[in-house]
Amino acid sequence: MNKKIIAIILVLIVTVLLFAGYKAFLSPKGVEGQKLVTIHVINKNEDVDKTFEYNTDHNFLLELLEEKEEELGVTFEKYDFGTMVTGMLGYVADPNNQEYFHIYINGKDATTGPGEIPLTDGDTYTFELKNY
Structure with a gap:
């Protein structure tokens, strides 16, 4: 024993x-300090292709999304492994239709959730509704 x-x-x-x-x-x-970042939302189901620019001193994408939650119509789902974006601009992804919001950073696939994506000056963060 x-x-x-x-x-x-x-x-x-x-x-x-x-x-x-x-x-x-x-x-x-x-990254510390002031940054100019772009949030791009694409939802072909609703014919949405909108871009928002923000000056921010937040360090991570999730912090900015939480601050702009009302303007961006963001909804979140919290899991043990982190927070996931489930809705943008008032449209909530339907898991029954195998929908989710895919995140790109400057056109490249994000490898983590928004809580671990650092904001960098000049970067574009795209949220596109996709099916898995």
């Missing part, structure tokens, strides 16, 4: 150290 307890404690310590290492060295870092 002693060996099992030691093994469990070691696994917990290693897990905590890995998480701390990720947060300290590998997780995206926000």
Whole structure:
């Protein structure tokens, strides 16, 4: 029984150290200072193709979306792994129709959710309604 307890404690310590290492060295870092960014929303179902420009000092995309939630008509769904954008400009993606809002950064696929996407001056963040 002693060996099992030691093994469990070691696994917990290693897990905590890995998480701390990720947060300290590998997780995206926000860029300090004022930035001009563009939010582009595309929803072919509703014939929507709108662009919004913002001057902001936020570090991450989610912070800007939360601030402009009313203007952009953004809705969110919070999960254990982070926050997902489920609606833009009042249109909520329907999972029954296999819809979701895909995020692009300067035309390239985002690899994380909006909470981990750092805002960078001059970048365009596109939200396009797609099907999976």
